[in-house]
Amino acid sequence: MKETAMTKRLIFLAALTGLVLLPAAVFAQKNSCLECHRGLDAELKAPAVGFAGDVHQEFGLSCKDCHGGNPAQDDVDKAKDKTFKGAPKRAAIPELCASCHADAAYMRRFNPSLRVDQLSQYATSRHGQLLKKGDAKVAVCTDCHGVHGIQTAKYPKSQTFPWNIPQTCARCHSDAAYMKPYGIPTDQMAKYKESVHAAALFDKKDMSAPTCNSCHGNHGAVPPDVKSIGSVCRQCHPSTGDLFAKGPHKKAFDDMGLSECEACHGNHKIVPPTTAMLGTADGSVCLQCHDKGSKGYAAAGELRTLFDGFESRVAANAAVLDVAEKKGVEVSDPVYKLKDVNTVLVSAKNLVHGLSLPDIKKKLAEGDSTLTDVEKAGQNALDEAKFRRKGLIIATFFLALFGVALFFKIRSMHKAG
Amino acid sequence: MNRFARNIYAYLDERFKFEGLIAYSKHKKVPEHEYSFWYYFGGISLFLAGIQIATGIMLLLYYTPSIDAAHESVQFIMSSVKFGWLIRSVHSWTANILIGILFVHMFSTFFLKAYRKPRELTWITGFFLLVLFMAFGFSGYLLPWNELSYFATRVGTDIAGSLPLIGPWLKTVILGGPSVSQATLSRFFWFHVALLPLAAFFLMAIHVLLVQTLGMSVPIKIKDKTHKEISFFPDFIYKDALGWTLILVLIGVVCVFLPWEVGKKADPFTATPLGIKPEWYFTFMFTTLKLVPGHVLFFEGEQLVILAIMVGAVIWLLAPYLDRKAARDKPSPFFTWLGIAILLYIIVLTVLTYAVPRIGQ
Numbered sequence A: 001m002k003e004t005a006m007t008k009r010l011i012f013l014a015a016l017t018g019l020v021l022l023p024a025a026v027f028a029q030k031n032s033c034l035e036c037h038r039g040l041d042a043e044l045k046a047p048a049v050g051f052a053g054d055v056h057q058e059f060g061l062s063c064k065d066c067h068g069g070n071p072a073q074d075d076v077d078k079a080k081d082k083t084f085k086g087a088p089k090r091a092a093i094p095e096l097c098a099s100c101h102a103d104a105a106y107m108r109r110f111n112p113s114l115r116v117d118q119l120s121q122y123a124t125s126r127h128g129q130l131l132k133k134g135d136a137k138v139a140v141c142t143d144c145h146g147v148h149g150i151q152t153a154k155y156p157k158s159q160t161f162p163w164n165i166p167q168t169c170a171r172c173h174s175d176a177a178y179m180k181p182y183g184i185p186t187d188q189m190a191k192y193k194e195s196v197h198a199a200a201l202f203d204k205k206d207m208s209a210p211t212c213n214s215c216h217g218n219h220g221a222v223p224p225d226v227k228s229i230g231s232v233c234r235q236c237h238p239s240t241g242d243l244f245a246k247g248p249h250k251k252a253f254d255d256m257g258l259s260e261c262e263a264c265h266g267n268h269k270i271v272p273p274t275t276a277m278l279g280t281a282d283g284s285v286c287l288q289c290h291d292k293g294s295k296g297y298a299a300a301g302e303l304r305t306l307f308d309g310f311e312s313r314v315a316a317n318a319a320v321l322d323v324a325e326k327k328g329v330e331v332s333d334p335v336y337k338l339k340d341v342n343t344v345l346v347s348a349k350n351l352v353h354g355l356s357l358p359d360i361k362k363k364l365a366e367g368d369s370t371l372t373d374v375e376k377a378g379q380n381a382l383d384e385a386k387f388r389r390k391g392l393i394i395a396t397f398f399l400a401l402f403g404v405a406l407f408f409k410i411r412s413m414h415k416a417g
Numbered sequence B: 001m002n003r004f005a006r007n008i009y010a011y012l013d014e015r016f017k018f019e020g021l022i023a024y025s026k027h028k029k030v031p032e033h034e035y036s037f038w039y040y041f042g043g044i045s046l047f048l049a050g051i052q053i054a055t056g057i058m059l060l061l062y063y064t065p066s067i068d069a070a071h072e073s074v075q076f077i078m079s080s081v082k083f084g085w086l087i088r089s090v091h092s093w094t095a096n097i098l099i100g101i102l103f104v105h106m107f108s109t110f111f112l113k114a115y116r117k118p119r120e121l122t123w124i125t126g127f128f129l130l131v132l133f134m135a136f137g138f139s140g141y142l143l144p145w146n147e148l149s150y151f152a153t154r155v156g157t158d159i160a161g162s163l164p165l166i167g168p169w170l171k172t173v174i175l176g177g178p179s180v181s182q183a184t185l186s187r188f189f190w191f192h193v194a195l196l197p198l199a200a201f202f203l204m205a206i207h208v209l210l211v212q213t214l215g216m217s218v219p220i221k222i223k224d225k226t227h228k229e230i231s232f233f234p235d236f237i238y239k240d241a242l243g244w245t246l247i248l249v250l251i252g253v254v255c256v257f258l259p260w261e262v263g264k265k266a267d268p269f270t271a272t273p274l275g276i277k278p279e280w281y282f283t284f285m286f287t288t289l290k291l292v293p294g295h296v297l298f299f300e301g302e303q304l305v306i307l308a309i310m311v312g313a314v315i316w317l318l319a320p321y322l323d324r325k326a327a328r329d330k331p332s333p334f335f336t337w338l339g340i341a342i343l344l345y346i347i348v349l350t351v352l353t354y355a356v357p358r359i360g361q
Helices: A002-027 A032-037 A042-051 A090-101 A104-108 A118-124 A126-132 A141-145 A162-173 A176-182 A188-193 A196-203 A212-216 A226-234 A238-246 A249-256 A260-265 A295-326 A332-351 A357-416 B003-016 B018-027 B036-060 B070-079 B084-111 B120-142 B147-161 B167-175 B182-214 B232-257 B280-291 B301-317 B333-355
Strands: B029-032 B228-231
Touching: A032 A042, A090 A104, A090 A118, A090 A126, A090 A141, A118 A126, A141 A162, A162 A176, A162 A188, A162 A196, A162 A212, A188 A196, A226 A238, A226 A260, A238 A249, A238 A260, A238 A332, A249 A260, A295 A332, A295 A357, A332 A357, A332 B070, A357 B232, B003 B018, B018 B228, B018 B232, B029 B036, B029 B232, B036 B084, B036 B182, B036 B232, B070 B084, B084 B120, B084 B232, B084 B280, B084 B333, B120 B147, B120 B182, B120 B280, B120 B301, B147 B167, B147 B280, B167 B182, B228 B232, B280 B301, B280 B333
Parallel strands: none
Antiparallel strands: B029 B228
């Protein structure tokens, strides 16, 4: 009787264990590709290792989805059955990726918000056009996104994460030998690194700072033409673009066939704009078009004088506040006000794109009264520092006098026994 | 003294019996010998504590204990209140000088074995006064609500939170919640201006009363030699006053040339700045925590250090009872060497904290 009960219990336990393990056995799909490749040498092992961190693997895709074959088979010959495609040719990669990525219904299952127009965009890109002509050296999907370890652009280690993009593009575009047949410069990366945009991206870790794809596009990457540069820059600098469009330069630039922003600011090496860009001295971009004696030449000189005067006042005040701060006077309030003045200055500099002298003067006048307050506060702070030192000297004098008197009193008491 | 002043004095004397007090002070003698210099640190500590009370009361007039206004109110004191910069700088600098002087006072008392019978309670009250003034420093440090003080408090209370058994509870009690917040500022303020001053006043009263009742101790080494005695008033007080004057000049100089900074307003959402450390008088304990490995045998390194510091503090507190030789007026070299070792440890660890900022990382 006892044995029967025990047997029943054991059967029940075995059934329960089976029930728990059954789903695991069903879902643990065999992948002989990975098993085999993990045991191979470096080049053949890499796909298996890299795929462990691949976004496709996360969504349940496996080797056969790109390469075909039957990963359920242990035997190499059986695994590489008639469906096996092997490594796709470079030229075929965009089509291969697009077989899923251009299929809206299929992609919706994994990420409904992901775009599905990468292939059509690629076809419009310089890379895509050259590939179509049979140049397999140009970038295809795997050159930018990687292969067997593809991560979405959200991951900082991804090749398409904002601060990795310049390096991703530079792998080909900075390689002089590789780019030689195309006859285009290879100093874009070097120039970009010196730009204000690179400083924002790399130093401030500002993910919204523009990288290569912000101006050239990503899948449809082409150099923006002269007419579209202004629109490209307006994506981030809309007010500057509006001012420029309303100003006299717009028509002149269009007539001369000049690109808008690029003509003065350059392209890859866009450095922080300074007042030195204005005026009639060396380094002024105005001199590119305005000859001595022209109306524009005079206006450039006037603008420079206006900004130089304002900026020198700002600098002088900053220096005074710095001295006062070093002397120990609390000047955070005027320092804060000076930041407001700087904001006015930046706005006034932006107005240069509209070239309306009255508007610029009006804007600078807004900062004038604050600057006067700061000047006053700076002077007060210096006076306060002097007052404190004088006070210390006087107080120390009286304390020393008191100390000396005490000393003599103590000595006389000692003498008196 | 003119007639009016004489009348006022006579009126007050009749009621407060000044004459008796003056007679007692004149009658009271203070031994004078080669080690007398160290006596004056007690008087200087008392003088600095007085400055702290006076400047603290003045600061209360403008300080606002709220996380939205604390930093701004300190900035206002430093920039807009007439002599606010001086009052606040004197308060902050004096707090640090006072703790330094208290350490000197404590170690000189220890090395001169002035704690020996019957002055055990003077030593014990003195020890607790040092702990109280360090608590004053810890609580006062947070009040300006600046970045350094905010994160130093977070680090400090995290250490308290790692204590075995009572750690999490203690941390919650100190912070008034799970993290440094308005509740923390409120209770640190309450601690700094209400509870601690009351406790310190009470302990100082006992300490001074004991000093007055028992008189100054004479070191064992020269106990049997004949030495001079001076009257407590005015001779000793004059000398004390000379020390106070010198320290006042020092405070004036540092306050004018290095006014205590306001710092950046605390932002709880920013990452802890690199190299954050507590006030200098806590750094020897802080660096010890950094140097000890995470696990020592079966113990958590941090808990072991805290436990060792607590045991060390109790031994230090009970020195008058443990040092049996000194109690019998006999030299006790073991305790002298123990004191030297502890003093060297504190100095070396404090210097290392500043000289090697990445120590233990």
